[in-house]
Amino acid sequence: MKTIFLFTIMSLLTFIQPQLLIAAEIPSQLKALHVLNRLGFGPRPGDVKSVNAMGVENYIHQQLYPETIAVPPRLTEKLNGLSTYSLNPDELFEEYGPPPRINGVRPDPEVAKEQRKKAQIILREAIQARLMQAIESPRQLQEVMVDFWYNHFNVFAQKGLDYLWVGDYEREAIRPFVLGRFRDLLEATAKHPAMLFYLDNWQNVDPNSFMRMNPKKTHGLNENYARELMELHTLGVNGGYTQDDVIVLARILTGWGFRGKPRGSSAVSYDFYFNERRHDNTDKVFLGQTITGENGEQEVEEALDILAKSPATAKHISYQLAQYFVADDPDPALVEQLAQKFEETDGDIRAVLQTIFDSPQFWDEKNDGNKFKTPYQYVISAIRASGEEVTNYRPLIGMLQQLGMPFYGCQTPDGYKNTQDAWLNPDGMLRRINFATALAFGRININDDQFPITYEDLLSVFDNQISSATMDAIQQAPARLRAALVLGSPEMMKK
Amino acid sequence: MDMNRRQFLKYLASVFVISLFPLGLTGWAGGLDGDILSSSPELKRKKLIVLFQRGAVDGLSVVVPFGDGRYYDARPSIAIPSNGQSNGVLDLNGYFGLHPALASVLPLWQNKTLGFVHACGSPDPTRSHFDAQNFMECGTPGNPSTPDGWMNRLLSVLPGAHASTQAVSLGPVLPRIFQGKMNVANIALGKNAANPMPIDRPMVESVFDELYKGSDPLSQAYMQGQNARKQLMTDLQQHMEMASQGAPSPNGFSDSARRLAQLINNDTNIQLVFLDLGGWDTHVNQGAIKGQLANHLTGLGDGLAALVNGLGASSYNDTVILVMPENSCAVPGQNHGRYAHLLPHW
Numbered sequence: 117m118k119t120i121f122l123f124t125i126m127s128l129l130t131f132i133q134p135q136l137l138i139a140a141e142i143p144s145q146l147k148a149l150h151v152l153n154r155l156g157f158g159p160r161p162g163d164v165k166s167v168n169a170m171g172v173e174n175y176i177h178q179q180l181y182p183e184t185i186a187v188p189p190r191l192t193e194k195l196n197g198l199s200t201y202s203l204n205p206d207e208l209f210e211e212y213g214p215p216p217r218i219n220g221v222r223p224d225p226e227v228a229k230e231q232r233k234k235a236q237i238i239l240r241e242a243i244q245a246r247l248m249q250a251i252e253s254p255r256q257l258q259e260v261m262v263d264f265w266y267n268h269f270n271v272f273a274q275k276g277l278d279y280l281w282v283g284d285y286e287r288e289a290i291r292p293f294v295l296g297r298f299r300d301l302l303e304a305t306a307k308h309p310a311m312l313f314y315l316d317n318w319q320n321v322d323p324n325s326f327m328r329m330n331p332k333k334t335h336g337l338n339e340n341y342a343r344e345l346m347e348l349h350t351l352g353v354n355g356g357y358t359q360d361d362v363i364v365l366a367r368i369l370t371g372w373g374f375r376g377k378p379r380g381s382s383a384v385s386y387d388f389y390f391n392e393r394r395h396d397n398t399d400k401v402f403l404g405q406t407i408t409g410e411n412g413e414q415e416v417e418e419a420l421d422i423l424a425k426s427p428a429t430a431k432h433i434s435y436q437l438a439q440y441f442v443a444d445d446p447d448p449a450l451v452e453q454l455a456q457k458f459e460e461t462d463g464d465i466r467a468v469l470q471t472i473f474d475s476p477q478f479w480d481e482k483n484d485g486n487k488f489k490t491p492y493q494y495v496i497s498a499i500r501a502s503g504e505e506v507t508n509y510r511p512l513i514g515m516l517q518q519l520g521m522p523f524y525g526c527q528t529p530d531g532y533k534n535t536q537d538a539w540l541n542p543d544g545m546l547r548r549i550n551f552a553t554a555l556a557f558g559r560i561n562i563n564d565d566q567f568p569i570t571y572e573d574l575l576s577v578f579d580n581q582i583s584s585a586t587m588d589a590i591q592q593a594p595a596r597l598r599a600a601l602v603l604g605s606p607e608m609m610k611k
Numbered sequence: 612m613d614m615n616r617r618q619f620l621k622y623l624a625s626v627f628v629i630s631l632f633p634l635g636l637t638g639w640a641g642g643l644d645g646d647i648l649s650s651s652p653e654l655k656r657k658k659l660i661v662l663f664q665r666g667a668v669d670g671l672s673v674v675v676p677f678g679d680g681r682y683y684d685a686r687p688s689i690a691i692p693s694n695g696q697s698n699g700v701l702d703l704n705g706y707f708g709l710h711p712a713l714a715s716v717l718p719l720w721q722n723k724t725l726g727f728v729h730a731c732g733s734p735d736p737t738r739s740h741f742d743a744q745n746f747m748e749c750g751t752p753g754n755p756s757t758p759d760g761w762m763n764r765l766l767s768v769l770p771g772a773h774a775s776t777q778a779v780s781l782g783p784v785l786p787r788i789f790q791g792k793m794n795v796a797n798i799a800l801g802k803n804a805a806n807p808m809p810i811d812r813p814m815v816e817s818v819f820d821e822l823y824k825g826s827d828p829l830s831q832a833y834m835q836g837q838n839a840r841k842q843l844m845t846d847l848q849q850h851m852e853m854a855s856q857g858a859p860s861p862n863g864f865s866d867s868a869r870r871l872a873q874l875i876n877n878d879t880n881i882q883l884v885f886l887d888l889g890g891w892d893t894h895v896n897q898g899a900i901k902g903q904l905a906n907h908l909t910g911l912g913d914g915l916a917a918l919v920n921g922l923g924a925s926s927y928n929d930t931v932i933l934v935m936p937e938n939s940c941a942v943p944g945q946n947h948g949r950y951a952h953l954l955p956h957w
Contacts, residue, residue, distance in 0.1 A: 517784055520790070522784075527745055527787060528755065528757075537792075540829065542832045542839060543795070543796065543839075546810050549809070549819055553810070553815055554809055589821045593821070594814065600809075600815065601818055601822060604822070610829075
């Protein structure tokens with residue numbers, strides 16, 4: 117059996133002063149595995165062979181244009197089988213939202229509890245849809261970008277009514293734009309009720325507007341969305357804006373919310389709606405540019421344009437993409453190059469990704485196997501490597517929770533990190549190994565007819581590209597524990 | 612670590628804006644000046660156990676202002692009867708009284724190791740459970756984006772080497788309050804706590820020991836995890852054996868509290884402990900002297916008594932037990948408003 121001593125070489129190299137290093141390219145026999153790990157959630161059985169057959173370049177090109185890749189009918193069928201997956205926010209609210217007050221009287225708590233229980237199916241199905249696609253879809257880069265952008269525009273499922281909507285938010289506001297224009301993502305997330313709820317902009321009201329006459333219903337200026345829109349979504353924390361800009365942006369965003377319950381109507385609607393009457397109509401200076409106050413909704417569009425076009429945004433997004441795809445601490449030269457591409461193409465995400473995949477940094481040997489997978493990436497890649505079909509998602513949902521990364525469960529708006537710093541810890545290591553061992557023995561209950569996995573099968577999934585250190589440990593281990601070792605190895609935990 | 616008293620207090624203050632500060636003076640930082648903090652074996656023995664009541668707790672039914680007639684005006688249906696009446700409050704100081712379900716902690720009040728910090732809490736007026744919990748855990752009211760929890764930050768400024776079980780979270784998932792850069796050991800304390808996981812099997816353990824024996828970060832994390840787990844499992848198993856010889860243990864918090872005491876007594880490295888107590892948002896099912904709240908309080912009181920008992924006098928003297936609710940209720944009826952109460956000991 118062929119073993120590659122890549123990891124030994126890598127660990128030796130890290131002890132050498134970096135400036136003495138001349139970037140060495142990943143050996144060609146490892147490139148297929150590299151792209152499967154970085155553009156996707158790792159290989160399934162047969163993937164390395166098929167990437168080698170079509171050529172690594174072609175694989176990358178295809179992944180950048182997911183619409184050219186056929187989705188297996190079985191996956192489409194499974195997605196269509198999810199009963200809440202096609203409902204819009206109003207339908208979800210109608211069917212699963214909290215029972216209304218009747219004549220101002222709170223509903224019976226037992227009824228409310230039952231309804232909340234009934235609503236659990238929405239989140240469960242949203243998670244299933246996410247996992248199904250991440251595990252089975254051949255459009256792997258698209259799934260990876262859903263993970264990336266969801267965390268970038270994070271919404272926490274347990275805030276207010278968001279338990280109803282995170283799935284719809286992902287499907288309607290994130291998924292269609294993950295490889296498209298950044299400005300479109302910005303627009304779609306800004307208008308979705310999930311985000312309006314999560315960062316409170318639906319409560320953002322001009323304190324001077326007549327709505328203050330009804331203080332029970334309004335809360336005055338709310339800066340939460342304005343702040344995160346600049347700090348996290350666009351410019352970045354050092355993006356050159358001030359607290360005054362936050363306040364101005366909050367004023368621009370007054371009235372930006374959802375329809376709610378129009379007077380005289382009994383139906384509540386969470387469709388996006390700009391409420392003129394809550395809006396601050398005075399002129400404003402935002403990031404040095406004058407925004408005239410007569411334009412209402414158009415003011416927000418102008419502000420989003422300014423933010424999307426800012427060089428700080430180009431740099432911030434570029435840094436994050438480089439960190440996600442190349443290294444925890446990415447080469448500033450690469451970030452600079454990506455930022456240029458971002459500005460040049462008016463935020464064309466596909467073009468920026470292409471630049472990453474063409475860069476020497478992406479192919480630098482020292483950047484291969486240097487990313488410690490997030491729990492999400494680890495669990496999905498282990499399932500993919502096992503070749504098992506998942507029909508029961510509960511064990512995976514529980515596992516992600518134990519590993520500190522529950523689905524749609526990041527409370528803070530910065531989303532889950534993807535660095536080793538954030539995820540490598542003693543408890544997590546042991547839990548990953550428990551998971552790997554249970555999976556290898558077919559004891560994880562993800563489907564009805566699981567068998568123990570053989571380590572020969574696993575090695576062939578990785579095209580036998582396993583480090584000598586891991587191979588040594590495998591060879592010393594009893595045969596029945598070898599598959600567990602592969603699934604719990606550094607090669608599986610890193611990419 | 613070089614840290615002066617002022618910094619230390621600042622950390623504590625930022626950690627828990629209102630409540631821990633005076634406790635810290637007496638319990639933790641008292642008598643600590645300048646360099647003493649960095650070398651004090653005294654401090655190494657001090658422990659903080661935080662019990663978090665998720666969901667709002669109606670503090671006015673816990674520590675009842677029975678001496679104030681307005682209380683009974685405002686709570687026509689769910690007030691706790693005055694001291695001396697049947698099922699009345701247990702008098703604390705003639706004005707405040709304890710919910711009768713908490714009778715088991717009254718001795719702690721009487722021996723002056725129990726205090727209440729009434730009518731205080733997060734200065735942020737949010738009425739969202741999510742935000743309120745978040746603020747109590749991140750420790751920065753009004754700023755929900757703080758990446759780490761205050762107990763993790765506290766851990767990072769404790770002096771000396773960090774043992775793998777210095778901070779222990781009891782529950783299946785690491786809570787926000789403990790998230791952050793520092794490593795925190797995590798163990799579930801339920802009935803099945805001592806059930807082996809795959810990694811506890813000697814065969815599995817030995818092959819992974821072989822795989823993760825290096826000086827690389829993954830191996831280091833693995834080894835630390837194994838150390839912590841083995842220590843905690845040994846502590847727990849000892850307790851299980853003892854418990855099985857005695858009376859059957861009651862369910863819920865009392866049971867966990869007993870195990871927790873055992874854990875702390877067996878492992879002198881443990882300094883920070885966190886445990887969630889869920890299910891406190893009672894609203895209209897609250898009841899008065901009977902009902903959900905009373906049931907919860909009985910469990911809490913019995914558990915606290917069991918914990919104090921289990922710790923024994925010498926451990927108890929080095930321990931602050933902080934019971935904190937996420938937020939609580941404004942006076943009229945049951946609404947979320949600002950108020951908090953604490954049951955600390957120092």
